[in-house]
Amino acid sequence: MAPISVTLARRDPPAAVVALVGEHDAYSSERLENELTVLLEEGLRIVVDLRDATFIDSTTLGVLLGARQRAEQAGLGFALVLPKDEYAQVHQILELTQLGRAFASFSSLDDGLRAARAGQAARRPSKAA
Numbered sequence: 001m002a003p004i005s006v007t008l009a010r011r012d013p014p015a016a017v018v019a020l021v022g023e024h025d026a027y028s029s030e031r032l033e034n035e036l037t038v039l040l041e042e043g044l045r046i047v048v049d050l051r052d053a054t055f056i057d058s059t060t061l062g063v064l065l066g067a068r069q070r071a072e073q074a075g076l077g078f079a080l081v082l083p084k085d086e087y088a089q090v091h092q093i094l095e096l097t098q099l100g101r102a103f104a105s106f107s108s109l110d111d112g113l114r115a116a117r118a119g120q121a122a123r124r125p126s127k128a129a
Contacts, residue, residue, distance in 0.1 A: 004028065006035055008044075015045040015077070015116050017109065023055040029063045036067040045077040045116035049109060050090045053083075061093060068103060068121050077116030080105040 003021040016039045039046055071078035080103045083090055094100035104120045106112040
């Protein structure tokens with residue numbers, strides 16, 4: 001089974017960091033959904049670190065989207081940390097599905113934690129010039 005690690009960043013307000021490593025598909029999506037549900041029920045802001053994920057499928061993406069929606073409804077932050085390589089599979093699936101704009105996404109864990117703690121769950125619309 002692909003590794004999923006959960007750590008708690010205890011600064012105020014506390015936030016959970018869920019790191020996905022390797023390939024994640026329908027086989028690991030149930031465990032991911034369970035982890036995210038528990039964290040949201042505890043009222044934690046969530047950052048999902050995808051920098052070491054080499055593959056996520058549509059099932060995993062659906063789990064992330066559902067958790068983001070629940071976080072937003074609860075007034076909790078939910079952010080993704082994406083690989084720096086813009087050609088990584090994670091970037092490709094977000095672009096292909098056009099769901100990248102549905103998430104608050106960052107390239108560093110600190111930025112993701114800052115946004116999640118501020119209650120950000122979706123990408124903020126860019127301001128027109």
